[in-house]
Amino acid sequence: MKTITLTQFLIEEQRAKSCVEPDLRLLLEVVARACKRISIAVGKGALGGVLGDAGTSNVQDEAQKKLDVLSNEILLQANAWGGHLAGLASEEMEQPSPIPDEYPKGGYLLLFDPLDGSSNIDVNVSVGTIFSVLRCPVGLSGSDEKAFLQAGTAQVAAGYAIYGPSTMLVLTVGCGTHAFTLDRELGSFVLTERDVKIPEDTQEYAINASNARHWEAPVQRYVAECVQGKQGPRGKDFNTRWVASMVADVHRIVTRGGVFMYPLDAKTAKQGGKLRLMYEANPMGFLVEQAGGAASTGRERIMDIVPGKLHQRVPVIMGSRNEVEKVVSYHR
Numbered sequence: 116m117k118t119i120t121l122t123q124f125l126i127e128e129q130r131a132k133s134c135v136e137p138d139l140r141l142l143l144e145v146v147a148r149a150c151k152r153i154s155i156a157v158g159k160g161a162l163g164g165v166l167g168d169a170g171t172s173n174v175q176d177e178a179q180k181k182l183d184v185l186s187n188e189i190l191l192q193a194n195a196w197g198g199h200l201a202g203l204a205s206e207e208m209e210q211p212s213p214i215p216d217e218y219p220k221g222g223y224l225l226l227f228d229p230l231d232g233s234s235n236i237d238v239n240v241s242v243g244t245i246f247s248v249l250r251c252p253v254g255l256s257g258s259d260e261k262a263f264l265q266a267g268t269a270q271v272a273a274g275y276a277i278y279g280p281s282t283m284l285v286l287t288v289g290c291g292t293h294a295f296t297l298d299r300e301l302g303s304f305v306l307t308e309r310d311v312k313i314p315e316d317t318q319e320y321a322i323n324a325s326n327a328r329h330w331e332a333p334v335q336r337y338v339a340e341c342v343q344g345k346q347g348p349r350g351k352d353f354n355t356r357w358v359a360s361m362v363a364d365v366h367r368i369v370t371r372g373g374v375f376m377y378p379l380d381a382k383t384a385k386q387g388g389k390l391r392l393m394y395e396a397n398p399m400g401f402l403v404e405q406a407g408g409a410a411s412t413g414r415e416r417i418m419d420i421v422p423g424k425l426h427q428r429v430p431v432i433m434g435s436r437n438e439v440e441k442v443v444s445y446h447r
């Protein structure tokens with residue numbers, strides 16, 4: 116098999132389809148390099164002294180793990196000096212982080228969930244990094260929250276790294292969704308699937324069923340019908356899968372189809388949902404749509420939402436197109 120590294124892939128995309136500007140290519144390579152560092156830290160586990168709580172909380176009042184903090188620092192450091200960014204925002208930081216004065220500034224904004232699935236770190240289950248790239252609007256500073264408040268349709272790139280049995284990078288620049296696997300000997304991400312396509316139909320769904328009593332009626336109906344299997348209105352049996360790392364659950368769906376749901380429920384209704392729009396739902400929605408799937412809140416397309424604040428939360432229903440449409444139709 117001919118080996119196509121991430122670098123070669125991006126250069127070819129730039130030449131052939133003008134999907135990637137040179138500055139964006141540099142930015143994506145820097146993010147990929149940071150993900151390799153995070154992958155190394157995650158992989159050391161207890162030997163690296165990286166497991167356990169940091170003893171601090173983030174702006175969302177969630178206890179931070181040591182690896183949440185470390186991954187955030189790795190991404191900040193890696194991206195500060197390159198000259199391609201106007202600013203950065205992260206799940207782990209209340210306010211956007213400006214580019215230090217000693218470095219040149221660029222035209223892009225980078226948003227990330229440095230380590231997704233933190234509850235899985237200490238039990239050696241897959242975790243990941245999610246990121247989204249926007250352009251910094253003319254006249255706004257990259258340290259101003261306002262610059263970041265753009266709908267998901269404005270994303271110029273999005274991706275995630277999954278730290279599982281292998282480390283993978285799944286990426287879109289708006290010309291399809293592509294999967295790379297880290298060759299640990301080479302130290303390079305190598306293209307392992309071009310133009311990933313999510314099957315339109317599925318018999319797998321992912322939801323935390325312990326919240327069932329709190330869900331809204333349309334989601335209760337959808338899941339109840341899946342559970343009835345062959346005997347119910349769907350006429351086929353379904354399987355549940357729930358890793359509790361969005362990256363891992365969505366990666367399974369990108370790989371073989373399925374529907375991922377973190378719907379609105381009575382527990383999270385006040386804050387608008389559980390998952391964060393800007394660095395979880397939007398980038399994952401972009402990747403899923405570019406792979407032929409759909410991403411909705413149940414009431415509207417996720418990427419159409421105009422955000423009101425950086426850490427805004429939304430209900431999420433994404434994956435195989437026909438199944439997402441069914442859940443959306445129940446909301447109507």
Ligand code: AHG
Pocket residue numbers: 177206228230231232233234323359360361362377
């Ligand atoms: P994070 O670790 O970045 O805070 O995200 C955790 C999220 C997401 O990855 C996952 O789908 C969900 O939380 C799991 O929630 P439950 O523990 O409620 O199942």
Ligand code: MN
Pocket residue numbers: 228230231232361395
């Ligand atoms: Mn997360």
Ligand code: MN
Pocket residue numbers: 183206228229230231232233
């Ligand atoms: Mn996180």
